[in-house]
Amino acid sequence: MRSLGKVGALVAALALLTVSACGDDDDDGGGGDSGGGGGKIAFLLPETKTTRYEEQDRPNFERRVKELCADCELIYSNADQDPAKQQQQAEAAITQGAKVIVISAVDVKSAAAIVQRAKQSDVKVIAYGRLIPDADLDYYVSIDPFKVGQQQAEVQMKAVDADSPKVVMINGAPTDSNAKPYKDGAADVLKKEGAQIVKSFDTPDWSPDKAQQQMESSVTDLGKGGFDAVYVANDGMAGGAIAALKGAQIEPATRFVxxxxxxxxxxxxxxxxxQLMTVYQPIIQIAETAAELAVPIAQGEDPPAGLAKDKVDNGQEQVPSVLLDTIAITKDNIQDTVVKDGFLDAADICKGAYAAACQEAGVK
Structure with a gap:
C-alpha cells in the first residue's frame, strides 16, 4: 500500500495538471527552441530500483534519437516510483514544448490523466513497456507479458524434480499493467503441470527488499521443506528472494528461482x-523502436508505415503496437543472446568469482 502522503500528493498533482509544474532535477534538455528539422521529445521512466531503466532503456533511446535527428531535443525524467512526480514531469515536458511523450508509467491507471492532459495540448503519447488502460494512446511498444510468465514457468517446471511441486510466487507491482499477465501466464503453466501455489505475493514497487521479506515470511510459515520452487517475476526481486533463502540456510539452486x-x-x-533463469527482453530494440516512432512525430511527420503492425486493446481503443519477442535465458545460451547482442559485456559478467563459471558456460 502507498502511504497517505503519496496519495495526497497524487491527488494534488491531478488537480494541478493544467498548471505548469516546477522544474525537474533529472531534466536533460528542457527549454529553448530546436532547429534544423528537430523537435522536442519527452522520455519519462518510472523508477531506478530496476537497473535496466538507467543502464539500458535511457542510453539506448537517447542514442537512437540522436542517430535519427541530431537537432531533436530530449526532455528526460525518472519518477523514482512516485506517480505524482511523474504527473509533474509530464506537465513540465508539455510546458517546455514536447511534441511527443514516451512514457513508462509508474501507475498505469493514474497515467490516463497524463494522456488526457497531453491530448489537450495536441501532444502525442507512446506507451513504453507498460500499457496505459482506458486512454487515447497513439502507440504502444512492449513485449507479450503473458508469454513471459509462461516462459518463466515452463523453464522452472522442466527443472523441478517433484510430483505436484509446491511453488511460492513473488509477483510484480500491481500498479504495473504487465504484472498481472506475467502472473497469469506463469499460473497457466503451473496449473497445467499440476503445481500447487502455496504462497502468492504482489510486490509494491517491484522492491527487492519487499521480495526478501516475502520470502522470509514464506520460509517461516511453510518451513524449509514446505515449497519446491520460487517463481519470481524479475531479477531484482529474485536477488531479494535468494538472499532470504541463503539467510535461512536453504541452497537457492534447490528452489529453481x-x-x-x-x-x-x-x-x-x-x-x-x-538463479535458474531469466527472461531477456530485447530492451535495445524496444528503446530503438520507440525512438523510431517518436522522432518523426516530433518533426511533424508520420512514423514509418508498417512499423506498428500489431493492435492491442487497452479498454478504450485498439492501440497501434509493436510487440517484440522475448527469450528465456539459462546458463546454456548466455553467450548466444545477451553477450552476442551487446546487451551485456562478457568482461563485466565474468569478473572475479564468475570467471571460472563463464569459462565453463562458454561466455567470453
Whole structure:
C-alpha cells in the first residue's frame, strides 16, 4: 500500500495538471527552441530500483534519437516510483514544448490523466513497456507479458524434480499493467503441470527488499521443506528472494528461482547456480523502436508505415503496437543472446568469482 502522503500528493498533482509544474532535477534538455528539422521529445521512466531503466532503456533511446535527428531535443525524467512526480514531469515536458511523450508509467491507471492532459495540448503519447488502460494512446511498444510468465514457468517446471511441486510466487507491482499477465501466464503453466501455489505475493514497487521479506515470511510459515520452487517475476526481486533463502540456510539452486530483465547480477547468479533463469527482453530494440516512432512525430511527420503492425486493446481503443519477442535465458545460451547482442559485456559478467563459471558456460 502507498502511504497517505503519496496519495495526497497524487491527488494534488491531478488537480494541478493544467498548471505548469516546477522544474525537474533529472531534466536533460528542457527549454529553448530546436532547429534544423528537430523537435522536442519527452522520455519519462518510472523508477531506478530496476537497473535496466538507467543502464539500458535511457542510453539506448537517447542514442537512437540522436542517430535519427541530431537537432531533436530530449526532455528526460525518472519518477523514482512516485506517480505524482511523474504527473509533474509530464506537465513540465508539455510546458517546455514536447511534441511527443514516451512514457513508462509508474501507475498505469493514474497515467490516463497524463494522456488526457497531453491530448489537450495536441501532444502525442507512446506507451513504453507498460500499457496505459482506458486512454487515447497513439502507440504502444512492449513485449507479450503473458508469454513471459509462461516462459518463466515452463523453464522452472522442466527443472523441478517433484510430483505436484509446491511453488511460492513473488509477483510484480500491481500498479504495473504487465504484472498481472506475467502472473497469469506463469499460473497457466503451473496449473497445467499440476503445481500447487502455496504462497502468492504482489510486490509494491517491484522492491527487492519487499521480495526478501516475502520470502522470509514464506520460509517461516511453510518451513524449509514446505515449497519446491520460487517463481519470481524479475531479477531484482529474485536477488531479494535468494538472499532470504541463503539467510535461512536453504541452497537457492534447490528452489529453481526465476527472474526477468537479464540484469548483470541476475546473469551472474545464473552462472553461479543460485538463479535458474531469466527472461531477456530485447530492451535495445524496444528503446530503438520507440525512438523510431517518436522522432518523426516530433518533426511533424508520420512514423514509418508498417512499423506498428500489431493492435492491442487497452479498454478504450485498439492501440497501434509493436510487440517484440522475448527469450528465456539459462546458463546454456548466455553467450548466444545477451553477450552476442551487446546487451551485456562478457568482461563485466565474468569478473572475479564468475570467471571460472563463464569459462565453463562458454561466455567470453
Amino acid at each position: 526465476t527472474g526477468q530483465d537479464a540484469e548483470l547480477a541476475g546473469i551472474q547468479r545464473i552462472l553461479s547456480g543460485e
